[in-house]
Amino acid sequence: MADTAITVEGAHKKYGDKKALDGLDLTVASGTVQGVLGPNGAGKTTLVRILSTLLRPDAGRIRVAGHDVVAHAREVRLRIGLLGQHAALDEELGGRQNLEMFGRLYHLGARHARVRADELLERFGLTDTGRKPVGQYSGGMRRRLDLAASLIAEPEVLFLDEPTTGLDPRGRAEVWTSVRSLVGGGTTVLLTTQYLEEADRLADRIAFVDGGRVVAAGTADELKRLTGGDRVDVVLRDAGQLGAATALLPVPQDAVSVDADRRRLSVPVTDRMTALAGVVRALEDAGIEAEDIALRRPTLDEVFLHLTGDDRAGHHRVREAV
Amino acid sequence: MTPYALVDSWTMTRRELAHWARRPVQVLVALVFPVMMLLMFGHLFGGRGVEGGYIPYLVPGMLALTMAFGLEGTMIAVTRDLDKGVIDRFRSMPMASGAVLVGRATADMLQSALNLAVMLGVGYALGWRAHGGAGALLAAVGLLLLLRFAMLWIGIHLAMIAGKPEMVQAVQILVWPVGFLSNAFATPETMPGWLGAAVEWNPLSATATAVRDLSGDQGATSASWAAEHAVLLAVAWPLALTAAFFPLAVRRFSRLDR
Numbered sequence: 001m002a003d004t005a006i007t008v009e010g011a012h013k014k015y016g017d018k019k020a021l022d023g024l025d026l027t028v029a030s031g032t033v034q035g036v037l038g039p040n041g042a043g044k045t046t047l048v049r050i051l052s053t054l055l056r057p058d059a060g061r062i063r064v065a066g067h068d069v070v071a072h073a074r075e076v077r078l079r080i081g082l083l084g085q086h087a088a089l090d091e092e093l094g095g096r097q098n099l100e101m102f103g104r105l106y107h108l109g110a111r112h113a114r115v116r117a118d119e120l121l122e123r124f125g126l127t128d129t130g131r132k133p134v135g136q137y138s139g140g141m142r143r144r145l146d147l148a149a150s151l152i153a154e155p156e157v158l159f160l161d162e163p164t165t166g167l168d169p170r171g172r173a174e175v176w177t178s179v180r181s182l183v184g185g186g187t188t189v190l191l192t193t194q195y196l197e198e199a200d201r202l203a204d205r206i207a208f209v210d211g212g213r214v215v216a217a218g219t220a221d222e223l224k225r226l227t228g229g230d231r232v233d234v235v236l237r238d239a240g241q242l243g244a245a246t247a248l249l250p251v252p253q254d255a256v257s258v259d260a261d262r263r264r265l266s267v268p269v270t271d272r273m274t275a276l277a278g279v280v281r282a283l284e285d286a287g288i289e290a291e292d293i294a295l296r297r298p299t300l301d302e303v304f305l306h307l308t309g310d311d312r313a314g315h316h317r318v319r320e321a322v
Numbered sequence: 323m324t325p326y327a328l329v330d331s332w333t334m335t336r337r338e339l340a341h342w343a344r345r346p347v348q349v350l351v352a353l354v355f356p357v358m359m360l361l362m363f364g365h366l367f368g369g370r371g372v373e374g375g376y377i378p379y380l381v382p383g384m385l386a387l388t389m390a391f392g393l394e395g396t397m398i399a400v401t402r403d404l405d406k407g408v409i410d411r412f413r414s415m416p417m418a419s420g421a422v423l424v425g426r427a428t429a430d431m432l433q434s435a436l437n438l439a440v441m442l443g444v445g446y447a448l449g450w451r452a453h454g455g456a457g458a459l460l461a462a463v464g465l466l467l468l469l470r471f472a473m474l475w476i477g478i479h480l481a482m483i484a485g486k487p488e489m490v491q492a493v494q495i496l497v498w499p500v501g502f503l504s505n506a507f508a509t510p511e512t513m514p515g516w517l518g519a520a521v522e523w524n525p526l527s528a529t530a531t532a533v534r535d536l537s538g539d540q541g542a543t544s545a546s547w548a549a550e551h552a553v554l555l556a557v558a559w560p561l562a563l564t565a566a567f568f569p570l571a572v573r574r575f576s577r578l579d580r
Contacts, residue, residue: 054410056579092344
C-alpha cells in the first residue's frame with residue numbers, strides 16, 4: 001500500500017443530470033507527479049475536490065495516503081495539502097497571519113506554528129510582505145502563499161488544481177520552480193492543468209481526462225508515441241521543389257504531410273538520427289536547398305487533439321494555451 | 323467532534339477578532355449606527371402617544387432592533403467566507419468542523435454585547451434608567467443576547483442558502499419590514515387593528531416589551547395575552563427559532579460536500 005499514494009476505482013459524481021465523473025480510474029505511485037490533463041468541464045476539479053475530501057463521490061472506492069476519503073476523511077486531511085483553483089486564503093489578513101492561523105488549525109501549537117510560518121514565508125520569498133492584507137497581493141504572490149499554506153503540515157500528498165491558471169509567465173515560472181523543489185522531498189503531487197506544456201514539464205505520468213473518465217494515461221513519451229512517433233520537418237527555400245523533395249525521401253509518399261504555404265514537409269521517422277542524416281543527404285544530392293531541418297517529437301497538443309477529436313469545445317482553449 | 327474542538331474554536335474566534343483589528347472604521351460604524359438611529363428616532367418622533375416619555379420607551383425598542391439587525395452582519399460575514407474559498411481550506415484540514423461556526427457565533431455575540439454596552443451608555447445619558455435594579459438589568463441583557471443568538475443561526479442558514487454576498491440585499495428586503503413592524507418605535511394601539519395584533523406577536527416586540535418591563539418602565543401598553551406575557555415570549559421565541567434554525571444551519575454546513 002505504501003507504494004500507492006492515490007487509488008481511484010470507478011469514481012462517479014453527478015451534479016443534477018450532468019455527469020462530472022463517469023467511472024474514473026486512476027492510480028498514482030508514491031513520490032511521483034501525476035498530471036491530469038483535460039478540457040474545461042472534463043471533471044478535473046471534481047476529481048481534486050473528491051480526493052481532498054471536499055466533495056463526496058456518488059460511487060467508487062477512493063483512497064488517499066492509505067485511507068478512504070469518505071469513511072476516514074480526517075485521516076486523509078492529516079496527510080494532504082490542497083491548492084485549489086481559487087486562492088483559499090483569508091484575504092483580509094496578512095501572509096504571516098494566514099500561515100500562523102492554518103498552523104494552529106493543524107495543531108502545531110502556537111510556537112511551532114509561528115516558526116513554520118516564518119520558514120515558509122522565507123522559502124517562498126514572502127518575508128517582506130509585512131502586514132499587507134493578502135487581498136492586495138499580486139496573483140503570483142497569492143499563489144505562492146496559497147502553496148505555502150498547503151505545505152504547512154508537510155503533506156504526503158499534494159493536490160494542485162490548475163496552479164498556474166491566470167498567472168503571467170513569470171508567476172507561472174515561480175510556481176513551477178516551487179513544485180519541482182517539492183517533488184525532490186518525496187511528496188506525491190497530483191496536478192491538473194489545461195496547459196500541455198505544464199504537464200510535459202512537471203509530470204512523471206499524465207492522464208488525459210475527458211467526459212469524466214481517463215481516456216489515455218502514461219508517461220509523456222508514451223502518450224506522444226500514440227500519434228505515431230518522431231518526425232523530421234523540412235522547410236524548403238522554393239515551394240516549387242516540394243514535389244521533387246517528397247519523391248526523394250526514403251519513406252512511402254503518402255506518409256509525408258506537405259504544407260505548401262509554409263514550404264514545409266513533415267516526415268515520420270523511426271530511427272531518429274539515421275533518418276535525419278538520410279534526409280539531409282538526399283536533399284543535398286538532389287541540389288534542393290533547405291531553409292530549416294528539424295527533428296521533433298509530437299507535442300502533447302497533437303496527442304490531445306488526436307484523443308479528443310478536433311470538434312471538442314476545449315480545443316480552442318488548449319490551442320491558445322500552448 | 324475532535325479533541326481539538328475548543329482549541330480550534332478559539333483559533334477561529336481569534337481570526338474574527340483579527341478582522342476587527344483590520345477594519346476599525348467598520349467596527350466603529352457598526353457601534354455608532356444604532357446610536358445614531360436612537361438619537362434620530364428619539365428626536366424625530368418624540369414619542370407621540372407614549373406615556374412617561376419617549377426615551378424610556380424607545381431605548382429598549384432600539385436595543386431589540388439592533389439585536390435583530392445583527393442578522394445582516396452575520397449573513398454578510400458568512401457569505402463572504404463562502405465566496406472566497408477560504409472555507410475550502412478549512413474543510414480540507416483536520417480541524418474540528420464545527421469550529422468555523424463557533425468562531426462566527428462567538429465573534430458576533432461579542433460584537434452585539436459591545437453594541438449593547440454602548441447603547442445602554444448612550445441611553446443612560448439620554449435619561450433612560452434601569453429602575454428594576456441590577457438583577458433585572460442583567461436579565462434584560464440576557465434576553466436581548468438570546469434574541470441575537472437566535473438571529474445568528476437564522477443568519478448562518480440564510481447566508482448558506484443565498485451563497486453570494488450580493489444576495490444578502492434580497493434578504494434585507496425581508497428583514498427591514500420585520501424589524502420595523504414591531505413595537506420598537508410605536509405602541510401597537512396607534513396602528514390599525516390587524517397590524518397592531520401582528521406587531522404584538524413579533525418576536526422583536528416580545529423582547530422589547532420584556533426589556534421595558536424589566537427596567538421598570540411602562541411595559542405592556544395593552545392587555546393582550548402577548549403583551550402580558552412578554553418575558554415568557556421573549557424567552558420562548560428565541561428558543562423556538564434557535565431550535566429550528568440551529569440544526570438547519572449545522573446541517574447545511576456539514577452538507578457542503580454534496
